[in-house]
Amino acid sequence: VEQPVVALDAMGGDHAPAATVEGALRAHDEHGVRVTLVGRPDAIEPELARLGRAGALPVVPAPDVVGMDEDAALALRSKPRASVRVAADLVATGDAAALLSAGSTGATLAAALFAFGRLEGVRRPAVAAAIPVSDGRRLVLVDAGATPDAEPELLVGHARMGLAYAQALGVTSPTAGLLNIGAEPGKGNALARDASESLTAALGPAFAGNVEPAAALDGAVDVLVADGFTGNIFLKTVEALRPVRDVHTGAALLLGVRGCALVAHGAAAPAELAAALRTAAQVSAEDVTGRVAAALAAGAAA
Amino acid sequence: VEQPVVALDAMGGDHAPAATVEGALRAHDEHGVRVTLVGRPDAIEPELARLGRAGALPVVPAPDVVGMDEDAALALRSKPRASVRVAADLVATGDAAALLSAGSTGATLAAALFAFGRLEGVRRPAVAAAIPVSDGRRLVLVDAGATPDAEPELLVGHARMGLAYAQALGVTSPTAGLLNIGAEPGKGNALARDASESLTAALGPAFAGNVEPAAALDGAVDVLVADGFTGNIFLKTVEALRPVRDVHTGAALLLGVRGCALVAHGAAAPAELAAALRTAAQVSAEDVTGRVAAALAAGAAA
Numbered sequence: 001v002e003q004p005v006v007a008l009d010a011m012g013g014d015h016a017p018a019a020t021v022e023g024a025l026r027a028h029d030e031h032g033v034r035v036t037l038v039g040r041p042d043a044i045e046p047e048l049a050r051l052g053r054a055g056a057l058p059v060v061p062a063p064d065v066v067g068m069d070e071d072a073a074l075a076l077r078s079k080p081r082a083s084v085r086v087a088a089d090l091v092a093t094g095d096a097a098a099l100l101s102a103g104s105t106g107a108t109l110a111a112a113l114f115a116f117g118r119l120e121g122v123r124r125p126a127v128a129a130a131i132p133v134s135d136g137r138r139l140v141l142v143d144a145g146a147t148p149d150a151e152p153e154l155l156v157g158h159a160r161m162g163l164a165y166a167q168a169l170g171v172t173s174p175t176a177g178l179l180n181i182g183a184e185p186g187k188g189n190a191l192a193r194d195a196s197e198s199l200t201a202a203l204g205p206a207f208a209g210n211v212e213p214a215a216a217l218d219g220a221v222d223v224l225v226a227d228g229f230t231g232n233i234f235l236k237t238v239e240a241l242r243p244v245r246d247v248h249t250g251a252a253l254l255l256g257v258r259g260c261a262l263v264a265h266g267a268a269a270p271a272e273l274a275a276a277l278r279t280a281a282q283v284s285a286e287d288v289t290g291r292v293a294a295a296l297a298a299g300a301a302a
Numbered sequence: 303v304e305q306p307v308v309a310l311d312a313m314g315g316d317h318a319p320a321a322t323v324e325g326a327l328r329a330h331d332e333h334g335v336r337v338t339l340v341g342r343p344d345a346i347e348p349e350l351a352r353l354g355r356a357g358a359l360p361v362v363p364a365p366d367v368v369g370m371d372e373d374a375a376l377a378l379r380s381k382p383r384a385s386v387r388v389a390a391d392l393v394a395t396g397d398a399a400a401l402l403s404a405g406s407t408g409a410t411l412a413a414a415l416f417a418f419g420r421l422e423g424v425r426r427p428a429v430a431a432a433i434p435v436s437d438g439r440r441l442v443l444v445d446a447g448a449t450p451d452a453e454p455e456l457l458v459g460h461a462r463m464g465l466a467y468a469q470a471l472g473v474t475s476p477t478a479g480l481l482n483i484g485a486e487p488g489k490g491n492a493l494a495r496d497a498s499e500s501l502t503a504a505l506g507p508a509f510a511g512n513v514e515p516a517a518a519l520d521g522a523v524d525v526l527v528a529d530g531f532t533g534n535i536f537l538k539t540v541e542a543l544r545p546v547r548d549v550h551t552g553a554a555l556l557l558g559v560r561g562c563a564l565v566a567h568g569a570a571a572p573a574e575l576a577a578a579l580r581t582a583a584q585v586s587a588e589d590v591t592g593r594v595a596a597a598l599a600a601g602a603a604a
Contacts, residue, residue, distance in 0.1 A: 063535050145483060148491035178388050181447060181534040189450035189531040214542035229491040231517060232483040233532055234539055240516035241543040293454060 003034045004097030006277050006282045007087040010039035011065040012103025013273075020102065021047035023273025025054045027127055031278045036096055038087040062086035066105075068266065072106030072248050088115035089285065090151055091259050097284035098260040100251060100276055105145055105263050109254060116259030120244050125187045125256030126158050126163050127228070127263060129235050133219040140166050140223045142175075143234035144252050152195040156202045161255040162223035163206060164295035176203065177211030177221035179230060186210065191227060211219050227277060250276035253283060260289045303376075305336045306399030308579050309389040309577055313367040314405025315426045316568045322404065323328035323349035324361035325360055325575025329350030333580045338460040340364050340389040364388035367405075370568065374408030378416060386410055390417035393561050399586035400555060402578055407447055407565050411556060418561030421595050427528070427558030428460050429565060431469050431537050433522040437528060442468050442476075442525045446554050447534035454497040457527050458504045463557040466597035470590045477506065479523035481532060487511065493529060494592045501527065552578035555585060 006027075010020045020037070027033040037044050038060045041112055048054050061138050064079040066072065076085055084103055088111040090096040101108040109125055118125060126143035135138045136199040142162035148152065155283045159176045166174035174217065185196065187210055199207045208221050216224045226234060250272050260283060264276035283289070308329075312322045322339070323346055329335040339346050342364045343570055349582050362588035366381040367486035386405055390413040390461050392398040403410040411427055419500035420427060428445035437443045448455065461478045480498050483488045487498065489512055490510065501509045511524050515536065518526045528536060555565040562585060585591070 010324075069488065104329065148494075151342070179535065181450065182370075183532060186371065189529070192450075213539040216540050217539075229483060229494070230532060230535055233481065233536055236483065237515040237519075237536055237539040238543065240519050241540065275378065283585070 003006050003032060003036045004281055005095070006100055006280045007036050007060070007090040007096035007283070008040055008099045008277065009084040009087045009099070009101035009103055009108070010037040010044050011083040011134070012101040012108075013264070013268060015269070016102065017043050019270050019287050020273060022051060022270035023268070024277060025053055026050060026270055026274035028057060029276035030274065033110065033277050033281045035037050035277055036060055036090065038090065039065070039083040058271065060086060060090065066107040070104070070107070072104055074111040075107060081206065082107070082111075085111045085114060087217065088112055088259070088261065090163065091261070092116060098262060098280040100262045100264060100268055100280045102264040102266055102268050102273060102276070108261060108263050109146055112254050112257040112259060112261040115124060116257045116261070119258055119296060121257050122161065122256035122295060124154060124281040125254055126161055127252045128162060128255045129252040129253055130169065131238060133217060133229070137219050138169060139216060139219065140169070140222070141231055141235055142225060142255060143228040143231050144235050145228045146254070148229040148232070150191065150227035151256060152191065152198040155195040155227065156198050157189070159203060159207070159223060159225045162225060164292045165253070165255060165288070166222040167295045168291035171222050175206055175208040175217065175221035176223035176225050177208045177218065179224050179234060180210035183210050183212055183215070194224075251279045255292060258293070260284045263298045304519045306583055306593065307338055307396035307397070308400045308582045308586070309338050309340055309362070309392040310388040310400055310579065311401070311403035311410070312340040312346050313364070313385040314410075315402040315566070315570060317571070318350050318404065319345050321570065321572050321575060324353060324572035325570070325577060327353060327355055328572055329579035330575035332576065335579050335583045337579055338392065339364055340392065340450040340545045341367070341385040352495035362388060368409040369540060370406050372409070374406055374407070377410040378408060384409070384413075387413045387416060390414055390544060390561070390563065393474045393563070399503060400564060402564045402566060402582045402584040404566040404570050404575060404578070410563060410565050411448055413446045414556050414559040414563040418563070419557045421558050421598060423561055423598060424463065424558035426456060426461050428463055429554045429555055430464060430557045431554040432471065433537070435519060435541060436567070438533055439521050441518060441523070442471070443533055443537060444525060444527060444544060444557065445530040445533050446537050448556070449530065450531040450534070452529035454493065454494065454500040456501050457497040457529065460592075461501055461505060461509070461525060462598065463528045463594065464527060466594045467555070467557060467590070468524040469597045470593035473524050476524035477508055477510040477519065478527050479510045481518065481526050481536060482512035482514065483518070485514055497573055499603050553581045554592065557594060559567060560595070562586045579602065
């Protein structure tokens with residue numbers, strides 16, 4: 001079976017393009033991942049040359065870059081030739097199987113929406129991080145940072161997508177919990193209290209109630225639902241205290257779009273980017289995105 | 303110098319009174335902490351007897367208990383003889399120097415407000431956790447869980463109290479950062495974005511801007527400001543991943559009330575409760591509460 005191609009936004013991330021180019025070469029050399037570098041050739045090619053590997057990886061030119069502090073939707077609209085958007089287009093046209101960016105999550109999400117569109121029934125895509133917990137199991141955190149301001153119904157959507165993702169990862173009857181400051185009903189801030197009621201009404205027994213951080217990291221549930229702000233604080237705190245390789249596979253998956261797109265850390269070093277590229281290749285080879293779409297369409301989570 | 307007396311809410315916590323009585327005996331025997339047990343004698347005395355220590359510690363009777371799922375303010379009003387309220391009264395009358403409870407934080411806060419009142423200029427008290435970071439330094443997290451729903455101005459109050467607490471802990475010119483999902487200005491949810499502006503306007507150079515979890519745990523600032531929901535999620539995630547003794551001193555301090563009150567974990571085991579009692583004794587012996595009040599009155603943080 002031929003390896004899928006990952007379109008890497010070579011201009012995305014705090015240390016791009018030096019870190020992205022080196023990470024791509026490592027993923028290629030050490031794991032056999034096929035990577036297409038997308039971005040400014042005058043920035044990428046000197047990095048390949050610096051590492052003694054001129055011409056080693058294909059480069060698809062894209063003249064523009066979306067900065068970390070730009071408004072994502074606005075930037076994507078005004079820069080159709082931005083690297084993250086060109087990389088997403090490569091997936092849409094079938095020239096690549098997955099998109100990976102260590103740049104702005106908002107811009108990656110916007111590019112994926114432009115290029116792929118969203119799955120039916122999905123109000124808003126989310127970022128899902130699969131955090132290893134115990135016995136080889138993984139905790140699917142949704143939303144890990146796509147939408148910092150959320151309403152209760154959005155969290156119901158996150159839960160449905162997370163449950164579908166857990167099924168795609170092989171869990172037969174996954175359960176979802178709401179990340180909260182206490183396990184008792186009625187705990188939390190206004191959003192958590194309302195979301196807990198909405199989740200109970202929408203998911204029935206698949207909703208396991210409120211879950212505190214320790215229980216979530218002990219594997220009490222398969223899916224951890226949170227607004228994008230709280231979820232991102234939780235993920236970043238876990239990442240700050242655990243060795244990087246134990247935290248997740250270097251990349252988080254966008255859920256709710258009709259294509260395979262993943263985000264890596266802005267601060268990722270080449271080794272982490274190589275791991276993220278390997279994850280992107282695996283996720284697309286296993287058609288996780290297609291399986292999530294199928295599980296959502298089957299209403300398995302509802 | 304005579305040791306201060308800590309009034310322990312013996313009925314508070316998931317494993318009370320077994321864990322509280324055993325923790326009190328350990329604090330007494332191993333660290334010389336003077337503890338008064340407050341609660342139902344018919345529940346406390348059998349525990350002392352079970353441990354072969356009948357009569358070893360003074361017991362102040364209080365017939366009522368506030369449950370973890372009760373409305374705190376309501377319960378405190380309808381149960382003037384609840385253990386946490388009687389313990390707070392002992393501090394107000396000078397019969398104890400500090401209150402410690404492993405029961406509901408809301409009830410402890412309400413009891414402290416009833417018994418001590420609040421400091422001038424404080425809109426709402428907060429819970430402060432002093433998290434060890436590096437080189438013996440501590441990160442003061444405010445709010446660690448008192449008020450889950452907050453507005454920007456409340457976070458300014460948290461920051462002022464946290465800076466005063468850091469000064470009381472010996473930091474000469476403390477800085478405060480806002481717990482956020484990115485360091486760049488404009489990052490976060492609506493509350494974080496607005497609070498960042500309010501903090502900049504109110505605190506000037508004492509406000510160091512947005513801080514991500516990793517930077518906060520690296521000691522980038524002395525005070526970490528958060529709403530009570532996010533702060534509690536952060537604290538509980540840190541506690542889930544670090545050995546308990548490395549996290550903090552077993553107890554978090556109430557800031558903004560005119561008296562010394564601390565809260566311990568509901569799930570705390572006897573060893574943790576003993577550490578918390580020792581912390582309570584130290585905090586009252588060092589008059590941390592008085593020094594916070596003085597720093598706030600001097601407007602040092604503003």
